[in-house]
Amino acid sequence: MSVDSKIRYPDGLVDIAGAAAWLNVPASWVRDKVSARAIPFTKVGRHARFTADHLREIHESGEVPVVAPD
Template sequence: MPQPDADTHRLLHTPAEAAALLAVRESWLRREAGRREIPCTFLGRHLRFSSDDLASIAGQAPGPHAPPDHRAAAPSPFGTESSSCAATLALLGHRSVHPPVTP
């Protein structure tokens, strides 16, 4: 029976290697492992990932790894520029130097 290539079937991967294989940032991988949110192995203080760990992490993701666009998700609490400026000035007790905008 042929032996698997040692370079492609390593027993444990470093965080940098695991991040490259998963196409994620190493800092994210370390943070999630530190929180115990993803499967990992600690050898003393050294963080490592098995092939099973990597498969499990990859299987947890529902879709492509893309950062969420937080700017588009939440509408501005201030509304449109003309209404928000007038409302802010009214709350602060200031008078606008411009006449009110009518729609």
């Protein structure tokens, strides 16, 4: 069983506040990244919305590989 299968992503679209809560970061961090086009999102009118795939990609992009000690 993969680690990803244990993570519960939200259903449907979530707004900036919902994405921030799921990622456990401040809403301002998400807003700044959206403004810089540094994370994936969907525009619905003027509003940024996030799918489970967007959150998965953001989550996985923060993965830091293990480095063996010298």
